[in-house]
Amino acid sequence: MSATAGAATQCEASPVPFQRQMSIVSWSLSKGFFPQEANVPCTTINVCLYMRSLPLKTDLESLFDSHLLRTRGYERMRSVPLGWRWRQVEVTVQDHFTEHTVQSADDLHKAIEALMDRPFDTSRPRWEVHLMAAADSSEGSSSCLLIRIDHSIADGLGILMLLHRCGFIKAENGQVLPLPDLIGIRRDTRAPSIDAADGDAHESEVTEAKEATEASEVSGDDSRWTKVEPLAPGLVTGRMKRTWVEWAMGVFQFSKAVVAALGDSMGRFDSDFYFNGSLDRRKNLKYGRRKLVTFPPLRLSYLKAVKSAVGGVSLTDVLLTILTGALRRYGSLVGDPLTQSEDGTTLLRSLTAMVLPRSLDEDVPADRVLRNGFVLVSTQLPIHIADPKDRLRQMAQTTARLKTRHQQMATYTLMATVGPVAPWWFTSKTCLDLFSRHSLVVSNVPGPKELCTFCDKPVHDVQVVYPNLVPQLMFVSYAGRLRTNFVIDPDLWPQHHQLGSFIVAEALELAKSVGVTQGHPLED
Template sequence: MSERMHQSDAAWLQMEEPTGLMVITAVLWFDEPLDWERLEDVVRERLVERYPRFHQRVVTGGLLGTARWEEHPAFRLEDHLRRTKLGPPGGHAELERLVSESMSTPLDFARPLWELHLIQGYEDGCALLMRVHHCIADGISLARVLLSLTDERAAGGRMAGGFEEAEDPPGTLGRLLRGARTVVGSTRAAWKRGAELLAEPIQLMDLAVEGAKGASAVSRLLTLMQDPPSPFKGELGREKRVAWSRPVPVGKVREIGHGTGSTVNDVVMAVVAGMLRRYVLARGQPPEDIRAVVPVNLRPPREPLPRELGNRFGVVFLPLPLGLEDPLERLWELKRRMDTLKRSPEAAVMFGMLSAAGLAPAPVERMAVEVMRKKASLVLTNVPGPKRPVYLAGAKLSGVMFWVPMPARLGVGLSIFSYAGHVTLGVAADAGLVPEPHELLEDFELELESLAEAVRGAGHPVPLH
């Protein structure tokens, strides 16, 4: 028995290139060693037996070249769960180097498209490296899958709660999510018309637009000016580099937010914009505004993850105000731009385009990819993790970082992850474009201090947006 791959999942399969692997990467670290047998039991029971995609492989070809899922006839857990010894001295730099090397290594398409490495010899504890192909699920869903492996206590017995809030956030973001989910239903209804859409695939996009009431959003996407040249755009190679920051206490970020009428998310995004501005200036280039592709979750937060997982997200194009010199002005302008995007059906429209790309007609696929490649310079993902510490196979989880793929030949991915009262920034980049990602992290820390100082010394009122 085999099962046809959903078109929104097939789109990520088709975007795979040697210089841009469509693999989601996560690294988790612990202050104590993990028990191997207990880890095996957790992975088998909570991952492989619960979600079929982790024991199925992808088969391509056949009628219309459609990708399908089928059971792997010789599946063995030991082919996917492995032990690796970190080279001496076994510190942060060595772990970053190992993760970087993994980002340049494709998964084995003869097997289910995932692997989990227990990395022994990392400081006084250990680390886990997980790699999952994007055609299995989106990053937010996989974050929830990862959490399902953890417990609230070291003794186990009670799985940790969800990554996301219990209900939609209030205000404009809630309206965006509800409107975006409407288009998901329209896209599914359109898919059932099958042959008619294959004859005229653009109809799927038309229906997506109609479902989101977003004709203006499509027009805006297609008429956006190309992003300017910057150190973050250029030809890609196979070698990738990753790095992640020291965890920043959420309380420090929240203090800045209270002083400016901003959320923690507003502040972190503004610090990222300032970080990129510093990096561009240091290379003698004028800091012009650039856009980030920002994934938006389209699953209702209360909806349990389906056993088949899959991709249910859209993207928005967030213009980052690198051109503004004053940190406070940059924060308020970014907040204004994000509030504007929250009222737009743009995320749902891009979900429709990605779903249409998975139908395989080349013009539709090229359109979705070209929109992302020309209109943006990087990928920026923000996922909230557990607010309290959790345990995996009895060991307390000390920290987490993850990266989604950089589609459409984008060369830089930034990831923001919050866990147990701290925020961490991760950088993944093409080695030819950003050979030393730690320079970005240094700029991140400098910009955070600069914004905090600006808030302390501000004498003007917070603008109302």
């Protein structure tokens, strides 16, 4: 209890029960995001903190009660969705905590799988904590603190900010570091926010943020691949001096991006790969069984060496290239001819989650911590290219085009303008149409760059798990390594246990193709 006493003194008693309006993203997620017939049970972010020993349940209950349930600004943690608003309700903190005992690492994995898509009790705030203690307390055993929070409350970065702000996450030496320092993001990379509540941004601010971000890419910070992208200068509203030609070009580019965003949910379906099912199945897409597959943790310094050897690419490009190569290997294993075809008409796309600009500084008001600030952008994966180096360059060109055509801002604008006035059947059907035309979703969450403690207990591994309507790949950077998991339909991925080895093999092959011969993706 003493470890977080300093943070507890900053907590204020909450005012009388209130109602607060939701954003379009939070509202859609609170209603399930998809039509009811898609059978999606929940929209839950599962944060898995692996420890040798767990905090006491009574201590956790007391800490959550004092830090989260009685602090002004975190009202979503004690509220339930009611239409377009959050409505505060009475909360008994003990109702949100459950203890389990697991006999082995395999039992622990199965327990997380069983809980990851379990629906919440909708009469209570949509979050819960599960303490999964290993029955065997020997040195090699592992327990897990599973924190489940509905996506309507916040995105992954918002949850990280919340847990850090309340003093739960500390450096291994017990020091409480500012979040940018903890996750290795330079303070000068902060980009202006697009939210109206945060005010307007000047063009010079955007340019400086962009230059700082690019500088940080070569500064050696291993976790910078999870950077928050700054806004494109041509799209930031505010007091900017631009010629009418520049404004006209900006409007033209933005209009093209809007058309592209609309086409993502109404255009062509991905090709018929073994792992995404038949076209008929995708036209009637429904949630079914889900399997959690974890991959070996890759060294971020090794991935950065690959990135630096090529130049002009990002770590995100490197990761998507490795993923695409692993899918080619998997297709060869199961006899899928499309994954080996070099026909450029073969179409494989992911919906890539891109975080919208936000500040991570300590002076951010508490009511700006819990939020959903992201968009999903359609990203074509070059599965038709066999050579890893050529595939990486093609991947970099694809992501560069997404940035230059302002796709993030166009997608956000469509959601913010159309969503509040459109009927729910239209909004949910549009989401379903978008997902059914893509083969997977890719997300990432930045984590601490060094080993940390949670409530004074060392955390040796982290996973963030999100069961989705289509396969969901989640990257988390933690302690110099990239932790990855894939939530899939086991009926479409019968050889899923091979995916981890394919990721490692593809990382090695990509490194070799660009001239990186020293080191190994798994070994320090």
